[in-house]
Amino acid sequence: MIVAQIAQLSTFEEIIQLTLQGLALGAVYALIALGFVIIYKATGVLNFAHGALMLVGVYVTFSLVAGQIPRVWPISGLGQLLPFPEWMSWWTGLHINVRFPISVLLAIVFVALLGMLIERTALRKLVGQPVFAVVLVTLGLELVISTMVQSFWNPLQKAMPTPFPVTASLRIGNLSIQWASVWAIIVMVVVVLGFFAFFKYSKYGVAMRATALDQEAAMAMGIKASTVFGLAWALGGAMAAIAGAMFIPARLAGFISFTTVRFSALNAFPAAILGGLDSPGGAVVGGLGIGVAQVLSTRYLNPVLADLPVSLPNFHLVFPYVLMLLVLLVRPYGLFGTEEVRRV
């Protein structure tokens, strides 16, 4: 749901404005991609269920904010949502500016724990198994988690309040950008900087990097692989949940559609791959780049391609993958991926 007010702007202004919107969308991709890369780097697992973690984050956030929890048992064909119990009415009475951030924090914790649980139960035993086997497992997990979300919360569109009304925009001259987008970008910058500081300076960050490079040597230093794996999945899960929480107001205007969330989250994979699978910085750049490219292509490429004899009216949906392929043709390791540092 791209709400663009592109009335009386010059082409240049329009590009700037769309770029800002693209950055907001890219901020979401960047955080999912960053989590994906962290997990890959630290544990060697290509977690194709990462988008599903964002999906869970979105729905848990919805449940908490809207005060509607899925009936887990007995589950009927179409998942049923129950209102919060009476004694929780104080919660739903809270101002949305308080309820939303608290809900997001809880969703972050929930998805982080879910990530750790997945690692512990489904993937720990697969250490050392062929990449192919692990990929199949995570693809399977994506299906399982998505299906569970859909059946718990039912596939109908949901609406929830957010602290960002659709009409609330920041105006700079002729340009206007929604506050939800501004916040998405700010949150992304803060999370990314926080993560890089952690990764670079904290003891656990060093342990993660060491384990990523040589697990046995790290173990010989007393670094537990299980700690590092759990931490990577918790961080990845937390980032997916944050991405989901930003996605709701910035791109969905509070209207949650299962298919939109699920397939938008998938765009983070081309973002991570074109940035370089083992490069956290690359994931961020790739995510932002793909967000911008997608918004710009919606505006400028779609109309052109729709007029072709073979009409491609929704080209922006596949554009991330086209970009990824183009980048990989030139740089097989992605923009910032490394082959290996060797002594020369």
Added chain:
Amino acid sequence: MLEVRNLEVVYNDVILVLRGVSFSVPDGNIVALLGANGAGKTTVLRAISGLLGVHNGEVTKGEVTLNGDRIDDADAASIVKRGVVQVLEGRRIFAELSVDDNLRAGGYTNQNRESSDQAYERVMTLFPILGRRSKSTAGYLSGGEQQMLAIGRALMSDPKVLLLDEPSLGLAPRLVQQIRDIIVDINSHGTSVLLVEQNALMALGIADYGYIMETGKIVMDGESAKLAKDADVREFYLGLHGEGDERKSFKDVKHYKRKKRWLS
């Protein structure tokens, strides 16, 4: 004192690699563990440091004790915390990390701020070059510097027992000399050393006691001075021939060839 008793190790559930190995490393000693390639020296170190699991190996018999407490069922992290740390064969520094980050990784288990600062100072004193190159990417250090970093990194955990796996491997004679002096220096500050080497000359030169392994067993042991004098050891591990050795019996030559093959 680190003690290994009657140790038996199996890889992949079937490959029996250690067949009843026993030895001890008394506090404050340097003990050399010698033997040809494939004898099982690295496996012994893995069994002590809890790294067999990574290689799908398992202790099937015997025990490893540190000051009387069994450590063969402990995980690698708790063994490091108890003060036994292994420097892996081939240095295995974290090539893409800076020298300082390598050292910080080594100090991971060192909870106490003060003692990790002390350990860092000690490493800087032992290896001034690491201080000068603290911000460089470790992968770009020279071979000798990388070995120093590997040893320095292990020292960051402030170990009581240091397990060194072929620290002289691939180093020029001048650097071997330097590593040798460093081991002596580390030991003189109270750290016991179990030194695995193919360079028997260097190892016996600084060790108090030596053990010689062949195909998963200790075949000879003794004070290193005595071992160094032993004719067989001189011939097979030190590559030296005593006077009057020219006329060997055919049997001896064959024996020699057999050993020689293991050495290659």
